Amino acid sequence: MATKGLVLGYNGIHPFGQVDLKDRASVQDLLRTLLDPLEPFFSPQKARVRCPGSTAVRFDQAASEVEGICRPLWGLSCLLAGGGEYRGTQWWIDGIASGTDPESPEYWGYPRDNDQRMVEMCPLGYALAVAPEIWNGLSEKQRGNVEMWLGNSINEKNMPDTNWLWFRVFANLGLKKNGGRFSQERLDGDIKHLDTFYRGGGWSNDGPEGIHQMDYYSSSFAIQFLQLLYAKLAGDEEPERAGEFKKRAHQIALDLAHYYDKEGRAIPFGRSVGYRFAMCSFWGALAYANVELPAPLTWGMVKGIVMRHLRWWQTQHNMWSPSGTLTIGYSYPNMYIAENYNSPGSPYWACLAFICLAVPEDHPFWTSKEEDQWSVLPLTKEIPQPKHIATNIGGHCMLLSSGQACSYPMKGTHAKYGCFAYSSEYAYSVPPGLFSLEQYALASQLGFSDDGGEHWKARRLFEYAGLERRASVPVLVSVWKPFKGVIVRTILVPPQEEMPNWHLRIHKIKTGREVMTADGSFAIMNENSKNGRYLDLYNEELGEGTSPLLIGNYDLSTPAAWSAGDAGSFAVSKGAVGIKCLETGLNTSRRANLVNADPNSNLVESRTTIPTLQHTIRAGETVWYISAIYAKPPAEGVDKKSYLDGWNNPPKIPEWLKGEMLV
Template sequence: MAPLTLGYNDKHPFTQVPITDRSSVQELLRTLLDPLEPFFSPQKALVKCPGATAVRFDQRASEVEGFFRPLWGLACLLAGGGEYRLTEWWIRGISAGTDPESPEYWGFPRDNDQRMVEMCPFGFALAVAPDLWKGLSTKERANVENWLGNSINEKNMPNTNWLWFRVFANLGLKQNGAKYSEERLESDIKHLDTFYRGDGWSNDGPEGIHQMDYYSSSFAIHFLQLLYAKLAGESDPSRAKEFKHRAQIAALDLAHYYDVEGRAITFGRSLVYRFAMVSFWGAMAYADVDLPAPLTWGMVKGIVLRNLRWWQTKNDIWTSSGTLSLGFAYPSMYVRITENYNSPGSPYWSCLAFICLAVPEQHPFWTSKEEPISLQIPKVKAIRQPGHITSYLGGHCMLLSSGQACGYPMKATHAKYGCFAYSSAFGYSVPSGLFSLEQYALASQLGLSDDGGEYWKTRRLSEYAAIEERDGQPILVSVWKPFSDVKVKTLLVPPAEETPNWHLRVHHIQAGREVMTADGSFAILNVNSENGRYLDLYDASKCEGTSPKIIGNYDLNSPAGWDTGINGAFAAAPNRGAVGIKALEEGGRQAMLVNADPNTNLMDSRTTIPTLQHTIPQGHGVWYVSAVYARPAGDGVPKESYLDGWNKPPAIPAWLALEMAAA
C-alpha cells in the first residue's frame, strides 16, 4: 500500500467512512492503522510516528508506545472476528521486541518506566486475540513471559491507575497458561480498590489527591474494570459483579458529559486521546452490563457513533502522513495542551474507543437503533464525587467544577482542572507563556495580578470546595488564595430553565494588596466568514462579530475596545455560536475582548475571550457577580439566534443578595 500523503485540501480516509454499523466502524479503524505502515522498523518491533517531539522517557520507549497503542484497536478488531492485512507485523514485532538478542529489543523496564503502560494493551491483546500467542514459538513465548511478566512484577509503579497496567500484563499471560504472578495480580487489584470513593467513582490515586477526569472512566479505571469483569468473570465473579455495579451507577453520571452533536466535555489531562473519551460505553457492552434505566443501548450506541462522526469533521487532527497528531481539534503548537508524557505515538490510546468492535454483532449495542439521550435524564445534576454540577441546558453539555487538582505539577494544571466551567462546545484554553492576558488566555477563569497585569494567578488549589444548596438548588462553593493575603470565595450557579444559556460566577474577594482582576467567559473562534481575518465589530446582517471591538494586542487602551461591565462583552462567530460575559453588580468593572495567543484553545487555534476587568485597592473587599453566556452552534440552530438570550441575563438570586448584604 502506498504511503498516505495529505496535501492541500486533501481529506483523510477516516473522514470518508459512512458510519452506520459494525463493519463500517471496522473500516474506520483500518484507516487509522494503515498510515502507520511506513513507520514500522525493519523487524516490526518499533513504530516511529512522525514528529520529533521529546518526552520525559527515552526514545526507544516512545517507539514501543507507537507499536502498542494501535494494538488496542487491532486486538478489539480481532476479538470480534475482524481481520487486518498487517496483523502478522505485530506478531513479528512481539517476537523481535521481547528478544534480548534482537537489535530492536524493547529493553527491560526500570522503576516507573513508560514501557509498563504499554504492557496493558499487550496483555489485553494476548487475552482476547489468541492467534497472537499461537503465532509465537516456544522460545518466543518464554521471551514474552520474561519481558511482560517478570520485569513488571519486579519493579515499582506509580500509585495511580498505572497499577491496572500490571494487572493486565499478568492477566494476558494467565489467559494463555503462561507464567504470571497471581500474588501481584491480587495485591494490585486490592490496592486499586482503595481508590474507590463511592457512587460508582474511583479517584486516580490515594487519599490527598482529588482527580476524577476521563482516567476515572474511559481512559483507564472504569474501562479496565469492565474489561477485567469480562475476562476474569468466571474466576473472580464477585469482583466482576462489583465492577459492573459501579459502572451502572457511574453511567447515570457520565451520560451528562456528551452532547447531541457528538461532542464530549473537554476536562482534565490527556485529551490527545480524543475519541477514547467514549470508550467507557463500548466497554459496558463488551462486559455485558445491564444498563440502568433510563439508559438504553440505542442511547449508548448514539453516544459512541456520534462522537466518532464528530471527529470525522476534524480534518486538521492529522499529520501530513495521515497519522494522528499531538493536540485536540488540531495539531498543538504549544506543549501545554499536551503532557510531558505525550510522544508522537501517544494519541493512539484513542484506539480504546474500538472496544465496541469486540462486542458481538448480535449484541443490542449493534442491533439497536441510535437514540438521543433520554429526556428523563435531569437537565441539571450535582455529581458529588468529582465535584461537578452538569447541565444539558443551552445546546451543549457543560460542567461547573471546584476542588479538583492534579497531584503533581502538570503543565497548565490550573486550566485543565481549575477552570470554573467546561463545555462540550467551547474547549478550555491553556497559556502560551507567562506575560499578559493574551498569553495566559484566561477562558472560564478569574485571574489576579499584583504587578499591573504582567503576571497572573488563577485558581489551582482550593482550601475548601463542596457542593452546597441554596433555595433547593445545587451550587458549587470554593475558597482559594491566589496570594497569601488575597482570599477569594467563589460560588458557581448552574443554568436555569428560564435562562438556559447563562450561568453565574460569584466572587467575594478580600484583597490584602492591590490586585487587577480579569474574569473570562468561554473562548470562541476569532475568524470572520468574509475574509478569514479576525472578527470585526458585530454586524447584525451577518450575525457575527464582537462588542466592543477587538483591539490589537498592543493597543489595549483604545476607547473603542472597552464597554461597561453592565453592558458586558460578547463574540458571535460563524459556525460556533456566541459567548459573552456581563457584570450584574453595580461597580467599576469594564468589559473588553482578550485577543488570545494562537493555539491556546483546544477547539480553535484562533480565539477571543470576552472579559471583565477591574482593580481592587489594597485592603478592600468586593463582590463580583458575573453572568456568563454561551449559545453554541448546532444542527437546527440558525445563526440569527446566537444572541437570542444576550439581552435577558438572569437576575441576582434573592439568596445571593442576602449573602452579599450580610458579608
C-alpha cells in the same frame, strides 16, 4: 524498498473522515484507516513504530517507539477478538517477538522503576488475552521472552500509585490466560490497592486519599474501562469481584451520560484529552462486559453515544499529520496542550474506543437503533464525587466544576482542572506563554496579577470545595488563594430553564495586596465568515462580530475597545459568548473588553477571543464580583441573527445572594 504511505495534500481528507459510519463493519473499516498509515513507520524488524514528529518526552526514545507499536494494539486486538481481520496483523506478531528478545537490535529493554514501558504492557497483555493468534504465532522461545519481559520485569519494579497499577494487572492477566509465568500475588495485591481509590457512586480517584482527580482516567481512559475488561475476562473465576466492577459501572453510567452532547461531542476536561475518541470507550466496555444498563438508558442510547462521538471526530480533518497519522493535539496539532508524557505515538490510546468491535454482532449494542440519551436524562444533575454540576439547558453540555486538581502542577493544569465551566461547544484554553492576558488565555477563569498584568494566577488548589444548595438550587462553592494574603470564595450557579443561556459566577475577594483581576467568559472562534480575518465590530445584518471593538494585542488604551461592566462584552461567530457584571453600583467598577487570545491556545479553535471583565482591587479591600456568563451555541436551522436574543436580558442578582452579601 520503502513502503508507500498516505500523503494528505492541500484540502486532503483522511480516509477516516470518509467512512460511512453506520454499523459494526463500518467501524471495523474506520479502525483500519487508523492502522494503515502506520505501515511506513515500522522499524525493519517491526518492533518499533516511529510516528512522524521528533518531539521529546520525559522518557527515552525507545519507550516512545514502544508506545508507537503497542497503543494501536488496543484497536487491533479488539478487532481480532470480535472475529475481524487485518492485513497487517503479522507486523505486530513479528514486532512483539523481536521487541521482547534481548538479543534483538530492536529489543525494547527491561523497564526500570516507574518506566513508561509499563503502560504499554497493558495493551499487550490484553491482546495476548483476547487474540490467540498473537500468542500462537510465537515460537516457544519467543513466548519465554514475552513471559520474561512482560511478567518478571514489571512484577519486580515500583509503579506510580495511580491507574498505572491496572497495567500490571493486565500484564499478568495476559500471561495467565495463555498458561505463561505470572504473579497471582501481584495481580490480587494491585487490585486490592486499586480498590482503595474507590469513593462511591461508581467513581474512583486517580490516586490515593488526598488527591481529588476524577477525569476521563476515572472512566474511559483507564479505571472504569479496565475494571470492565477485567470483569469480562476473569468473571468466571472471580464472580464476586467481577460483579462489584459491573455494579460500579452500572452506578456511574447515569453520571457519565451527561458528558456527551446531542452531536456526540464529549466535554473536554482534564489531562490527556489528546487521546481524543478514547473518551467514549466506557460505553463500548459496558457492552463488552454485559453490564445491565441502569434505567432509563437503553442499548440504543449507548450505541448512539459511541457512534455520534466517532462521527464528530470524522469531521475534525486537521488532526492528522500529512502522512495520515494522528498528531499530538485535539482538533488540530497542538503542543501547548500536551503533557510531558505525550510522544508522537501517545495519541493511539484513542484506539480504546474500538472495544466495541470485541462486542458480538448479535449484542443489542449492535442490533439496536441509535437513540438520543437526552430524551430521558434530566437537564441538570448534581454529580457529587467529581464535584460537578452537569447541564444541557442552553444548547450545549456544560460542567460547572470545583475541587479537582492534578496531583502535580502539569502544564496548563489550572485550565485543565480549575476552570469554572467546561463545555462541549466551547472547549477550554491553555496558556501558550507566560506574559499578558493574551498568552494566559483565561477562558472560564478568574485571573489575578500583582505585577501590573505581566503574570497571572488562576484557581488551581482549594482550601474547600463542595456541593451546596441555595433556595433549592444546587451550587458549587470553593475557597482558594491565588496569592498569599488573597482569599477568594466562589459560588457557581448553573443555568435555569427560564434563562438557559446564562450561568452565574459569584466571587467574594478579600486581599491584603493590590491585584488586577480578569474574569473571562468562554473562548470563541475569532474568524469572520467573509474572509477568515479577525472579527470586526458586531454587524446586525451579518449576525457576527464583537462588542466592544476587538483591537488586537498590546493596545489596551483605545477607548472604543472598552465598555462598562454592566454593558459587558460579547463575540459572535460560532454562536455567541459574553460576560456582564451584575454588581454595578455596589462596590466595584469593572470594565469589559475582549482578550485576543494567542493562537493555538484553545483545544478546538486555533484563533479565539475571550470576552473579559477587568478591574483593580486595592490592598485591604473586600469586594463582590457577580458575573453573568452568556453562551448560545450554533444549531442547525437557527438564524445567526438570533444568537444574541438573550443578551439584553441577563439574570437578576438572586435574593439569597443579597442576604449573604450583608453578612
